[in-house]
Amino acid sequence: MKFQQIDQFAARLKADTRASVHSGSKAGHEKRTAVLFDHYADPNRLRAIAGEIKQHVVENLDTYLPAVEAKLQSNGVTVHWASTAEAANEAVYSILRARGATKMVKAKTMVSEETELAHYLEKRGVECVETDLGEFIIQIDGDHPSHIVKPIIHKNRREIATSFERHGLGAYNDDPETITRRARAHLRHKYLQADVGLTGANFVVAESGRIVLVTNEGNSRFCLAATKVHIAMVGIEKILPRDRDLGLLLNLLARSGTGQQLTVYTEFISGPKAAPQEDGPEEMHVIFVDNGRTDVLASECRDILRCIRCGACLNVCPVYRQASGHAYRSVYPGPVGAVLSPLLAGKQFPELADLPKASSLCGACNEVCPVNIPIPDLLLRLREKGKREGSESAAAATPPMGAWAVMATQPAAWKMALFGGKIMNVLPTKYVPVPALQAWQAKRTLPAWRGGAFRSWLRDRARPAAEGGSANSEE
Amino acid sequence: MLNHERLPITQRRVQMMATCLCDAFYDDVAQATVEVLEYLGVEIEFPEGQTCCGQPAFNGGDWEASRKVVRHTVRTFAGDLPVVVPSGSCAAMLFHGAPLEFEKESDRASVDALGRRTWEVLDYIVNGLGVTSWPGRYDGKVAFHRSCHSRGTATGEAATRLLGSIAGLTVAPFGEGEQCCGFGGTFSVSFPNISSAMGTLKLDHIRAVQPDALVSADMSCLMHLGGLAEKDGKPIKVLHAVQVMRDALRNGGLLGPGERR
Numbered sequence: 001m002k003f004q005q006i007d008q009f010a011a012r013l014k015a016d017t018r019a020s021v022h023s024g025s026k027a028g029h030e031k032r033t034a035v036l037f038d039h040y041a042d043p044n045r046l047r048a049i050a051g052e053i054k055q056h057v058v059e060n061l062d063t064y065l066p067a068v069e070a071k072l073q074s075n076g077v078t079v080h081w082a083s084t085a086e087a088a089n090e091a092v093y094s095i096l097r098a099r100g101a102t103k104m105v106k107a108k109t110m111v112s113e114e115t116e117l118a119h120y121l122e123k124r125g126v127e128c129v130e131t132d133l134g135e136f137i138i139q140i141d142g143d144h145p146s147h148i149v150k151p152i153i154h155k156n157r158r159e160i161a162t163s164f165e166r167h168g169l170g171a172y173n174d175d176p177e178t179i180t181r182r183a184r185a186h187l188r189h190k191y192l193q194a195d196v197g198l199t200g201a202n203f204v205v206a207e208s209g210r211i212v213l214v215t216n217e218g219n220s221r222f223c224l225a226a227t228k229v230h231i232a233m234v235g236i237e238k239i240l241p242r243d244r245d246l247g248l249l250l251n252l253l254a255r256s257g258t259g260q261q262l263t264v265y266t267e268f269i270s271g272p273k274a275a276p277q278e279d280g281p282e283e284m285h286v287i288f289v290d291n292g293r294t295d296v297l298a299s300e301c302r303d304i305l306r307c308i309r310c311g312a313c314l315n316v317c318p319v320y321r322q323a324s325g326h327a328y329r330s331v332y333p334g335p336v337g338a339v340l341s342p343l344l345a346g347k348q349f350p351e352l353a354d355l356p357k358a359s360s361l362c363g364a365c366n367e368v369c370p371v372n373i374p375i376p377d378l379l380l381r382l383r384e385k386g387k388r389e390g391s392e393s394a395a396a397a398t399p400p401m402g403a404w405a406v407m408a409t410q411p412a413a414w415k416m417a418l419f420g421g422k423i424m425n426v427l428p429t430k431y432v433p434v435p436a437l438q439a440w441q442a443k444r445t446l447p448a449w450r451g452g453a454f455r456s457w458l459r460d461r462a463r464p465a466a467e468g469g470s471a472n473s474e475e
Numbered sequence: 476m477l478n479h480e481r482l483p484i485t486q487r488r489v490q491m492m493a494t495c496l497c498d499a500f501y502d503d504v505a506q507a508t509v510e511v512l513e514y515l516g517v518e519i520e521f522p523e524g525q526t527c528c529g530q531p532a533f534n535g536g537d538w539e540a541s542r543k544v545v546r547h548t549v550r551t552f553a554g555d556l557p558v559v560v561p562s563g564s565c566a567a568m569l570f571h572g573a574p575l576e577f578e579k580e581s582d583r584a585s586v587d588a589l590g591r592r593t594w595e596v597l598d599y600i601v602n603g604l605g606v607t608s609w610p611g612r613y614d615g616k617v618a619f620h621r622s623c624h625s626r627g628t629a630t631g632e633a634a635t636r637l638l639g640s641i642a643g644l645t646v647a648p649f650g651e652g653e654q655c656c657g658f659g660g661t662f663s664v665s666f667p668n669i670s671s672a673m674g675t676l677k678l679d680h681i682r683a684v685q686p687d688a689l690v691s692a693d694m695s696c697l698m699h700l701g702g703l704a705e706k707d708g709k710p711i712k713v714l715h716a717v718q719v720m721r722d723a724l725r726n727g728g729l730l731g732p733g734e735r736r
Contacts, residue, residue, distance in 0.1 A: 004665050011668040026651075318655050318676075322669045358666065360659025360673070361534060362623035367653075377575060383536030384576070394536065397665040401532035405540035408495075409547040411524040418498055439664035443671035444702030447500045454493055454502035458509070458521055 002435075004397050006358040010323040017154050021146070021324040024153040028315035031259025032368065039261070050252050051372030054306035057239050061297065064206050064239045065288070071209035072286055075271035080287040085115035088289045092117060092198065092231055095285055096126060099229055101195035105187075107213070107220035108132035109200025110148060110309055111235045111289050113331045114344070117198075129190045131219040133183050140167045146325030146333060149257045149311035154324050187219070197223035197281065201234040202308065203249060204286070207242050210270050211286070214253065214263040221265060230272070230281035236288050237305040249308065252370035257310035292344040301378045304339045306371040313365035313375060319358050328355055335365035339378045342386075353386030353394035399436040418451035425449050479570040479628075482557070482592050484603040488518040489594075490552050492560045495527040496694045504694055507721035508561040508596055514724055515604060524551040528560075530568040534660040538576045545573045549585050557603065558593045561717055563625035563692045564660075566595040595625065597692055597716055601633035608640035609720055611727030615687035616645040617719065620677070620700070622693035623655050634692050634716050641723045646690075650680040658699035674703045678711070688712040690719055 010018075036043045057064055069079045082088035088111070096104065104126055106112065118139065121128040130139040134151040138144065141163050145151030152160070161174035169182045199220050203212040211232055213220045224230050240249060254260045273280035296305055314320045314334030325333030330341035330352060338359060342352035356379040365375040386394030407413045424432075425448055430441055440446065489512065497505040509519055529544035548569070552558050560566045570590035577586040600606050619638060621631040638646050657663070657673025664670075678700060681689055689711055691697050697713040704711040724730035 007666040007668045010666075010672070316653075318657065318673045319666075319669055322672045357536075357662075358669075360623070360655045360657060360662045360670070362655030362659070363626045364623070364653060364655065367626060380534070380536075380572075380575065383534070384538045385536075387536035387538075398535050399531075399661055399664060401535055401537040401540040404527075405532060405537075405543050408526040408529070408544040411526060411551075414526045421499060436661075436664040439667045440702075443667050443674075443706060444699060445705040446702065447698060449499060450502045451499045454497060454505040455521075455523075457502065457506055 002397060004357060005329070005354055005393065006319075006323050006327045007397075009327040013322075013324055013327075016156060017324055018322065020156050021154050022321045024150060025147075025315040025317075025321050028150070028259065029312070029368070032256055032312055032315065035259045035261065036255045039255075046248060046252060047370055047372045050248050050370055051306060053240065053245050053248070054308070054371045055303065057241065058237060058297065058302055058305045061236065061239070064241070065236060068204055068206045068209065068239055069288075071206065072204075072271075075209045076284065077209065077271050078283070078285045080285060081290075082287055083290045085289075085291050088115045088233060088287055088291065089117050089120040091285075091287045092233070093121065093124060093126070095229065095231055096121075096196055099195060099283075101126070101229065103127045103129075103190075103194045104196045104198055105129050105131050105190055105194040105223045105227070106198040107200065107215065107223050108135050108151075109198070109233055110331065111200055111233050111291070112198070113145060114291055115233075115289065117233070129187070129194070131187050131190070131217075131223055132215070133180065133217060133219075136183055136187065137163060140164075144326065145331075147311055147314055148309050148332065148334075148336070154326065187222075191222045192226050194223075194227050196229040196231060197227040198231045198233060199223060201232050201238055201286075202253065203240045203246060204234060204238050205240050205243050205246065208270065210243065210268050212246060212250070213267040213269065214250070214265065216258065216260075216264045218265045221267060224269075224281055225279060228281055229283045229285070230269070231285045231287065232269075233287045233289060236290055236293050237307075249370075253308055253310050256312040256368065256370040292346050295346060296340070296343045299343060300381050301339060301343055303373050304336065304343070304375075304378055306373050307336050307340070308371060310370055312368040312370065316364040316368045317359075318362065318364070319360065323358065327358075330355070335359065335375045335379070336373075339375060339382060342382060350386070350389055350391035351393060353382065353389070353391035354396060356380075356382035356386065357394055357398070397435070397439070415452065415455075418455075421449045421451040480591060481594065481603070484557060484599075487516050487604070488520070489557045489559045489599070490520045490522060490554065492525055492528070492552070492558055492565065493521070494560060494562045494565045494694070496698065497561065500698065501694045501715070504561055504715040504718060507715065507717040508559070510721045510730060511600075511717050511724070512559065512596070514730060515600065515606060517604075520556065522551045526551075528565040528568040528573075530565065530572060531660055533568065533572050533576055534662070542576055542580065545577070545586060546582070549582075549589050552589060555592065557599065558589065559596050559599050560593065561596045561692075561715060562694065563595045563622050563628065563630045564695055566593050566598075566630075567624040567628065569593040595628065595630045595692060597633040597637060598629045601636060602629050607636060609637045609723060611720075611723030611725070611729050612642045613719055613723040613726060614643040616647050616685070617688045617690045617714070618649050618681045618684055618686040619646050619716075620656060620681070620689060620691040620696055621652060622691050622696045625692055630692050638690065638716060638719060641719070642727075644719070644723070647684040647686055649684045651676070652680075656696045656700050658696050660695070663699055670699070671703060674700055675707075678704055678707075681711070682709075688714045688719075690714050690716050692716050
C-alpha cells in the first residue's frame, strides 16, 4: 500500500463534512475546558484520581465481576455473560422471545454498536428503535455514528432536514427545534408500543449493584417508563467500586463529554420495580459483554479499558478534526478508537493496525482524558505491534528505518552523510526517488542542507574563556 | 504527561546533544545554544560520536531499529553530566520514549539513567540553573508555538518566562495554541494531507497576529511550518528561542558579534 487510508479519506472528505466535524469538536473542547477550569482549582489532579480508580477496577476485574454479579442478583436482576458480540445479541433475543416481544426501544449504548444489535434484531423481525435523537437520525439514514457522544457531528441541519422529509417526518424544515419536536412526536408512540427497553450503563457500582445512566434527552427514562422489561447491555469494564466514586466520575464525565456540570438526566437504577412502585419494568436483565475486552486486559494496552466514553479526546484531536470519525472504519473513532478498535478486532488486528499511525502523537488526548489514559504511549505500543506483526496497512507510506539505523550507530558514516548531503542543495530534489522526500516536498519546501556546519564551527572557533554568570540568577 | 524526575544541577558543565536536525539544517540553532549556555558560564562538552536520539524509528513502530540508536546514544553520552538538548522532542525521546521501548530490555537502567539527566535547554536554564529573566534587547513581536513534546513538561512555561522578560520583545498569543502543528515526525510524510492541513490552520492563527517571527523550542515544528509557508508563497521567519536569546545578548552588547552565516 502506497498511502495511509485515513490520510486518503481525509483528503477526499467533503468540505461541508469537515467543517461540521471541525466546528462541532472545537466547540466541544472549548466548553469542556471552560467548565472544568472554572469549577475546579486543579482538574488535572481529579483526572489523575479518576484514572487511578478506573485502573484499580481494570486490574481487579476478576474479583469485581463476581462481586457485582452477586449484588445485582440480590437486587433481583438477572445477570447474563456474553463473551462475543453474537452471544450478547442472542442473549437479548432470547429475553425478547421468552416474553413474546416484537418491539424494542433503545437508548444510546456504544456496546450495542459493537455488536450491531439493531441489525441483528431487525433481521429477526423485531422492531428496534433508536431513541437518542442523534442515533435516531443515524438509523433512518442507514448511516454510522462518527463520534462517541455526538453521533451526527458530521451532519449539518440541512442534511438532517432532508432525511426527515425523506422518512415521512414532515415537509422540509431545518429549524433545530422543529426537527426535535417532530422526532419527539414520532418517538413517543414508539415508547408506548414497545415491550422492552434496552439501555447501556455508564457505570455499574460494585458495592450497591446500582446502574447509572446519563442522558440529556431523557430518552432512557422513557425507554423504561412504559416497558415491562429492562435490558442493560454493559461492557465488563464499566464497574466502579463504590457509590461515592460516582461523585467524581459523574462530574468529570459530563464536563469532559458535553461541557455540562452534570447531564440533564442522571438515573440510578437498583433493580426491577419494587412492590410499592406503580410503574417500571418488572423484569431487569444485565448482559455483561466481553467481546474482546479480556484480550485487551491481557495486553500491554489495558489502560484503555479505563475509558468512560466521554469523547473529549475526539474533540481535541487535530487528526480527528481533519479526518472525521468515519475515517477510522470502526465503532470507536479518534484517539481512543485508534487504540481500542484494533485491539477489539482480535485476529483482524493487522487490518486496523494503521489506526494507531493516524496521530502526530501530540498528546492532547492524554491532556483532556478524564481518566488520564496515556493514549500516545498506547498508540506507540500498537505501532510496534503492527510493525512486529508485519501489518501492511500500518506499513503503508512509512519510511523504512534500516539504513537510518545503520548510519545513526556509526559516527563515521553519519559524518560522511552530513557532508555528503550537501548534494541536496544542487540536485533537483523533486526527482530524488525517496518517497518520504517526495511526500515532504509535495506540501513543503526543504531548508538548505548545512550538514556538518555546526561541527566545523565548534572545532574551528578560538575557544574564549567563558565569561558568564552575569545573567539574573536566582540560585 | 511527559514530566520527569531530573537530577539536580550541581555544576555548570554539560554535554550537548545538537540533534540531527541542527546537525543537518540548523547549525545556527546549535551555535546559539552554545553561545547562550557559555554566556551563563556553562562549560560544554560535545561528544563527537553523537548522531540521533532514535525517535524516528520509535515513532514509526520499528523499536528494534530505534533501540540500536538509543544504545549508541547511551554509549556516546556516557558519564553523569546533564545532557542539554535544544529540542523538546528529542529530550522527551530520551526521558520518556526510550524508557518505554526499553521496558523489557536488560540494559533498561542505563537508558533510564540517561533520561534522568536529560534537559531541554530552556528547561535547563530556568529550572536547572534558576535563571528566570533574560538580559539584552530584542525589538519585535514574536508568536511562540508551544511544541507538543513540551506538553506537560516545564519547557513551555520556561520559554514563555524567558522570552517574556526580554526588553523590547512582545510575545503575541494566538488562537488554538494547544493544537499541534501537524509535524509529528514520520506522520508528516505518512499522512501528508492531514499534516499539512493541520499546519495551515496553525499558520492562519499565527499570521492573524502578524508576528515578526515564529518562535519555538523545536526546529522540527518550525521546519514543517516554515516549509509550508514558503511552499505557499507566504514565507514566515522562524527562530528557535535560543536564537532570540542569543540575538538579545548581542543587541545588548553582552556578547561579541560572532560570525553570522
